Amino acid sequence: MISKEEKNRMKKILSILKKEYPDVKPALYFNTPFELLIATILSAQCTDARVNIVTEKLFKKHKSPNDYLKVSNEELEKDIYSTGFYKQKTKSIKACCSQLVEKYNGEVPADFEKLTKLTGVGRKTASVVAGNAFGIPAIAVDTHVIRLTNLLGFVDTKDPKKIELKLKEIVDKKDWINFTHWFISHGRKVCIARRPKCLECVLVNECPSKNV
Secondary structure, three states: OOOHHHHHHHHHHHHHHHHHOOOOOOOOOOOOHHHHHHHHHHOOOOOHHHHHHHHHHHHHHOOOHHHHHHOOHHHHHHHHHHHOOHHHHHHHHHHHHHHHHHHHOOOOOOOHHHHHOOOOOOHHHHHHHHHHHHOOOOOOOOHHHHHHHHHOOOOOOOOHHHHHHHHHHHOOHHHHHHHHHHHHHHHHHOOOOOOOOHHHOOOHHHOOOOOO
């Protein structure tokens, strides 16, 4: 059961983060829903900065799902090598593109459940694409969100789906998309995993895990 106090506490935290990070946006570069889908698949176990370097060239070479299906596995593996797990990512991208062509006429579906059924697309990737490409309210749970929600005492689990469902109960729907951006921004800038800057943290008075 979600308490009113819990919702109010989250609302207070988000109001602080909104002021601290007023111009949040996706860290991955993209111009179309399809580009965001590919970039997000590549971002697994890789930094967004590295993905952006790779996709700058990749997106000039390949514009559509059919383009990825025409290229050889070896060439695509070489192009995405530096993102890590390049063989598996190549298989996922090709399978995903095949499904887009066969089921959706080469278009990325603007539907969360349909997105999750694409190869290489879990709930996090589907949430990123649904929220940032289509404006569909969704909360993407990445490592920063997992860490911060635990540190702030809203959850006691590392399970992304459980965290996502809990957050959707205590975060206003209008804030779902930006919620992830605010938490990622704070996790990267201040609440850094191995060296959190608690003395500089705007949430220090709201954090039961503070070390000051």
